[in-house]
Amino acid sequence: MVRSFAGLRIRERRLVLGLSQTALAREAGISPSYLNLIEHNRRPVAGKVLLALARALDVPPSALGEQATLGLVAALREAAADLPVHDPETHQIEEFVGRYPGWARMISTLDQTNRELRTTVEALGDRLTHDPVLQSDMHEMLTTITAIRSTASILATVDDIEAPQRQRFTRAIHDESQRLSEVAGALTDYFDRTASSDRPPATPEEEVARILETAGYSFTQLEHGGEVEPLLDTLLPKGAAARAELRHWLTRWRNDAEAVPEAVLTDLLATPLDLTVAARKLGVGVAQLMRRLAFRQGQAPLGLIAINGAGQILLRRPLPDWPISRQMAACPLLPVFDALWQPGTTWPVDVQMPGGQSTLAICTAEIDPPHRMGERGRPSATMLIVPDSARHLFAPTDPGTVAAGPGCRVCSRTRCTARIAEPVIAHQL
Structure with a gap:
């Protein structure tokens, strides 16, 4: 069973502030004996008691509750699965955190x-092997070097070359040397751009993800019909491999902002929101409204996952306590995959993770119509991840429940019938 260490965090914070158990108990409105049981993890802490203790200790409730460790526990399980040769004590991860x-x-x-x-090194190695630009430049360099060597060899070994012919050979060496210098310079610039950051992006998708994370998934320059191309030029140089994908992302962000302006979004959130009703009222898709909510800056953070009909993640907005790995496939039990089977429907689900935490997920699916007769439409599904701090934004419902996990390789549900990969972690809840 996953143990609770909320009491340990409360005790450590109390000692940092120099408070006695009696003083803290008085501030929180509980008895010192009850606080003593909490600090020794003999009593759970939640609800009003947790809020009172957090207020007395001058910290947010999330810093004391179990949510404070869930993201770290999931990240360390992933690390343990990645390097199982060291035989880490995975059954003690919660205690360590x-x-x-x-x-x-x-x-x-x-x-x-x-x-x-590691991903960067692998991708760069693959790029050196398969990148048509690099292959072309390397081939051109070798061809130019061969031409210079052949011409220089003639000049060095043939004595009776007439002056006009010798001049032509010399001119050819000069031209080929200049061409070699240009190609070498282009290659140098290519690798300089790749090494310009501490962790260069390995793929165009990685580069776009890094740009989005740096910007907080928000581009207020596009809020009132701003142009995409000037912003794109400030984010990526012309000719960058990720430019087309980032242009698509920025264009969609602008279209979403035009369909649901910030003022309208603020009015919608003034009362608990029913996504289906609000989307119909605005004349937009539920998925579009979900994206607008997830990428709204300065408000309670919401997570988001969007997938295509093949189950590939197209869009991700991770949350600190709900990491969405780029290296691992998502849990096949997440309700976003079930949504693909019911396009046009929007419903909430409480997703219970192996550690016991529950998070509200609101899912919807849609089908983009085909361009011509005989083609299939393209299905996609979107899941809005709503942490406890943001549940009040949405209309109260009676959601169903689904037990999911962080991903098959690191999930402790060893008897899960939906498993698509063997687990690395041996212990089981």
Whole structure:
């Protein structure tokens, strides 16, 4: 069973503030004996008691509750699955995160850095082998070097070359040398651009993801009909491989903002929101409204996953406590996959993770109509991930429940019938 270390975090925060148990209990409106049981993890803490303790300790409730460790636990499970040769004690991850959160964050950061660097090296190696631009430039360099060597060899070994002919050979060497210099310069610029950041993007998708994360998935320059191309020029150089994908993303962001302006969105959120009713009222798709909510800046963060008919993730907005890995496939039990079978329907589901936490997920699916007769439409599904801090934004419902996980390789539900990959973690809830 996953143990709770909320009490340990409460005790550590109390000691940092120099408070006695009696003083903290008085501030929170509970008895010192009850606080003592909480700090020794003999009593769970939630609801009003958690809010009172958080207020007395001057921290947000999420810093004391279980949500504070869930993201780290999932990240360390992923790290353990990636390097099983070291036989990490996966059954003690929760305790490690609870007792040493700083070390846990550092290990998680190092693991993520290692994954990105490894992916980058593999992608660059593949690019050196298959990139048509590099292949063309390398071929041109070898051809030019061969031409220079052949011409220089004639000049060095033939003594009776007439002056006009010798001049032509010399001119040819000069021209080929200049061409070689240009090709070498282009290759140098290519690799300089790749190495210009601490962790260069391995693929166009990775580059776009990094740009979106840096911008907070929000581009207010496009809010009132701003032009895409000037913004695109500031984000990527012309000719960049990721330019077309980023243009598509920015164009869709602008279209969503035009369909649901910020003022309209603010009015919608003034009362609990029913996505289906609101989308019909605005004349937009539910998925479009979901994207607008997820990529709204400065508000309670919402996560988002959008997939195509093949189950590939097209769009992702991760949350700190709901990591969406780029290296691993999503859990096949997430309700976004079920949504593909029921286009036109929007429904909420409580997703329960192996650690016991539950998060509201609102799912919908749609089919883009074909361009001509005889073609198939393109299905897609979108899932809005609503943390507890944002549940009040949506109309109350009685959602169903589904048990899901972070991904098959690191999920502790070893008897899951939907598993598509063997688990690495041995213990089971």
